[in-house]
Amino acid sequence: MSPKALSRLPELLPSKLSPAQKKLYDQIAAGAKDSSGRPLKTRVNEETGGLLGPFNAFLRSPQLGADVALLAEHLRFGELECSQRLLEICILRTVQRTGALYALWSHQKLAAAAGVASEIIKVISEGKNAREECKSLLSTEEAAALALCDELLQPGMVVSEATYSAALAVLGERRGFEVSVTAGFYLLLSAVLKTFDVRPPEDLPQSKL
Template identity: 30%
Template sequence: MARLRRTPPHDLDPEARALYDQITSGPRGTFMVDAEGGLTGPFNAMLLSPPVGDPLQELGAAIRYRSSLTDRARELAVLVVAGHQDSAFERAAHEPIARDLGFTEEQLQALRDGSPLALPDPAEAAVLAVTRALVAKGDLDDEEYAALGERELFELTTLVGYYTTLALQLRVFRV
């Protein structure tokens, strides 16, 4: 049972309404809006504190739409975090994107349960190994650190932290 009521946009205070409008007018569009106009997923909670919610959603937009990570690398990493955090919402939101990018059901299952996954693309295999190390131990050894360029590594660690934060909020608010 959800703990947080979804507030329709006409019931939001001006600051929360401005954030609502920013989220729904951006690249996410109305994907995260329910039939009554309330925000779903992690975005509903962001309306509780627009001064914190706005930079948080902007960080997510930067990770999703403006980082140097490939779409497949990004979705791979998001689904590793979702599997590690057992975040059903993040899996439900990102598995269709991954399917559209060519991930198979077998690969998605391995990302859900953390089982071994051989990826033919060496760059994707490196993202998988590094992301799994980050969620498992919160650090990298020298070999894992060297597997990616520093910019990609910075963006990937930011992605892991962002989606871990969302998984925590989704769990606490029972989304």
Template identity: 30%
Template sequence: MARLPCLTPADLDAEQRALYESITGGPRANGPFALTDEDGRLTGPFNAMLVAPAVGAALQGLGAAVRYETSLSARIRELAILATAARWDCEFERYAHEPAALAAGLTPGQLAAIRAGNVPDGLDPAELAALRFVHDLLRKGDVDDVTYTATVSTIGNRMVVELTALVGYYATLALQLRVFRVGSP
């Protein structure tokens, strides 16, 4: 059972309404899952953003940036998101991102390997370096010098910064989804 009230559009004040419109009118509107239910309430992590709109707006902005404005390929992005979902056992993130991963060309077998916390076969060198980096980050909360150097030499500093921010963002969402008891629809 969800711990936060599920806000309908009629429940929103001006600050919440502006955030609601930036979420539902932004690039996420064309995503792989419905952002709202039949009553217009935001699904997944987005309802919590409305409860604290200043923090929610910052999170929404960061999420849009790491999802739509990085140099990460769609496959690397989805590998990292799903590895984060596996680490935190986040049902909603799997629900939301497995279709995006399949659309990016990952296979059901590769998704099963990621769900199990493993590195799947069939990744290119950049994907492999990025996923090894993400696995270290998620398991240790840090990345050793060998992994860091190998990752930077393969994908560059910019992508490493973007990848670290992406993992941090999706870890934040996974924790909020867990604390507020939000599952998949």
């Protein structure tokens, strides 16, 4: 990969796409929004028109890529009980642990837009314990969700009875499910980003991971 390349995969440009790929391309480009629904220019390379991040890889298998993209949209804009702020905190924790640079860069911005305090974003991005260092900034629900994510992200993904019971008491079954699906989805997305060595379009020091 050349120093300026953002991925191991060459960009698939709009003029070269099949009908199925073009349909997915349009859906992905239109779905770039912040938590309030405002359009963002974070998914398309403005110089070439190709898709950035994991989305360029999605085009290689349009049906599977469309299914993955749809789940991503549900997690951001679907009828969920978890707040977007809570989920963005869980996402940051997940992608920081996997070292998925593009997702960390992207969700630092999305977390800020969702109202996550800059100190929480900084602490999680540096791999520190936000439940200890940002205790006063986290709600009870956010702390419980982080505890659940922390155990899911350990080898073996063993969630202790104590952590589960605490999360259930605070989050309930539905929000506990939403947190576990969010962590699982961003593990999946990290697998794509790491396989194809997808990098953010802005410098993000490795020391933050």
